[in-house]
Amino acid sequence: MKEVLAACRRTWRRLDVRRTDARAMAAELEADLAAAESDGTSAGAYVGNDPHGFALEWASARGLIRTRVALVSTVLAGVLGVIPGAVCALFVAYGMSSEAFAETFGSPEQLGDTSVMTYTPPSWLLLGLYTLGAVFAYVGALAVVSAWLSWRLDQARSRTLHYLLLGMPFGTAAAIFIAIVFAWTRDFSTDISVVGADAVVATAVFVSCIAALRLAAVRRERIALVLAGGGSG
Amino acid sequence: MHRMTPAYERTSQLLRGVLDVCLLAVILDEPAYGYEMTRRLSARGLDVVGEGSIYPVLGRLERDGLVEPFQQPSDGGPPRKYYRVTPRGRSALERWRQEWNQTRSAIDAVLSPRETER
Known part of the structure; x- marks a missing residue:
């Protein structure tokens, strides 16, 4: 579970998702992953074999990806x-x-x-x-x-x-x-x-x-x- | 984890197209958090849905104002994020139900053995 969460956090950081939004998504996911694991579903199986793509799609769907000038x-x-x-x-x-x-x-x-x-x-x-x-x-x-x-x-x-x-x-x-x-x-x-x-x-x-x-x-x-x-x- | 057979892939694709409707339906009467929604879907026979795929769909529903999140205390842990259907979401669900029924009827007519034998 920690690896999946870490991968998601890394992706959101790279996407420059606001910290408050990233923290909220991570907390929501962590609670659900814990519930899934207690039911016998691993974190990897829950989010799929591409946590990076999952995190990207989720942030994008919520409109949290900012177009930065950088x-x-x-x-x-x-x-x-x-x-x-x-x-x-x-x-x-x-x-x-x-x-x-x-x-x-x-x-x-x-x-x-x-x-x-x-x-x-x-x-x-x-x-x-x-x-x-x-x-x-x-x-x-x-x-x-x-x-x-x-x-x-x-x-x-x-x-x-x-x-x-x-x-x-x-x-x-x-x-x-x-x-x-x-x-x-x-x-x-x-x-x-x-x-x-x-x-x-x-x-x-x-x-x-x-x-x-x-x-x-x-x-x-x-x-x-x-x-x-x-x-x- | 499900094996990615062609039949499974096709079913997944079909479900992805109507996942937003299904999510609205399973929280229409009782709000739920993400994992709880997958349990309800599974209880109704939709366990083929990749659980993680509900989050982007929930994100879109939230962005479109069809569901709204709220915090609710959990047993022993920090508050959990629950989702409930908004009035706008109820209208959308009703409309999508009608669309689905029309589509299903049309597809049933096309796939009906009696029709294909002719």
């Missing part, structure tokens, strides 16, 4: 998904100007009395890497947001992903454009402070995009729920 956590999930792709691209872009890279791929250049190996990456290559990073960031953001909202049993998950899928390319394009403009104003410097600031600017645009799309998705979901006569805001 803006901070959703944006954080998106940023988390962005990081691997963006960092990889930045490392490559920054690494191309390193001494080690110049030693391998550079050409000798006379500087005063000494000859040093130098390598200046072409702009098209840097732009390509930035674009590749944005693509990875896009896919990564979608994947992590999807996983996070799925774990939270979020009511607006599908709509959020749909909005992100369609809207993020524009946000990504805006982030790339602004990052390029920023880099251009700094002569495409690969100085760590410039590259870092560029990443912050691009991330800020991306974050704003995710936040705006999430807000729009939740708002639309709430309207759809009201029209369908179910759920609570």
Whole structure:
């Protein structure tokens, strides 16, 4: 019985059911499970072999599942998904100007009395890497947001992903454009402070995009729920 | 626990469609808590219903204002949540009974051996 109750409580917590409602449902279920067990019916048999689905269906039927904005956590999930792709691209872009890279791929250049190996990456290559990073960031953001909202049993998950899928390319394009403009104003410097600031600017645009799309998705979901006569805001 | 045979599945599906009516009927005269309702259903031959499935149905009935919950002291334990039928629920039950009778008559006519032999 304890396992079934714990599973239900976990589900209601993930669904963000209000504590008072969750406590009331748990108390009702506990009393009924105790009565069923005294009649020889196990808790598992009583609620079925899927306590999570049972708890979800019950809360949904009572209209206790709220469509949360969860803006901070959703944006954080998106940023988390962005990081691997963006960092990889930045490392490559920054690494191309390193001494080690110049030693391998550079050409000798006379500087005063000494000859040093130098390598200046072409702009098209840097732009390509930035674009590749944005693509990875896009896919990564979608994947992590999807996983996070799925774990939270979020009511607006599908709509959020749909909005992100369609809207993020524009946000990504805006982030790339602004990052390029920023880099251009700094002569495409690969100085760590410039590259870092560029990443912050691009991330800020991306974050704003995710936040705006999430807000729009939740708002639309709430309207759809009201029209369908179910759920609570 | 019942084995999930095709016949059992079909019966369960049928009952799920009318479970709200049955729940209203078993608490019409005397309020009950969830498990007590399953006992009453079972006493009338509906033990095939998965007990847990009554809670979402009760939730919908409560949300639609067809039943109302209230707390009642229990023997030795904390107060239990009981459900009773509201006036709106009585009207709904009466309407659903008529719908069920019409549907049952129609299905009986279709499934009648005399009809199928023709």
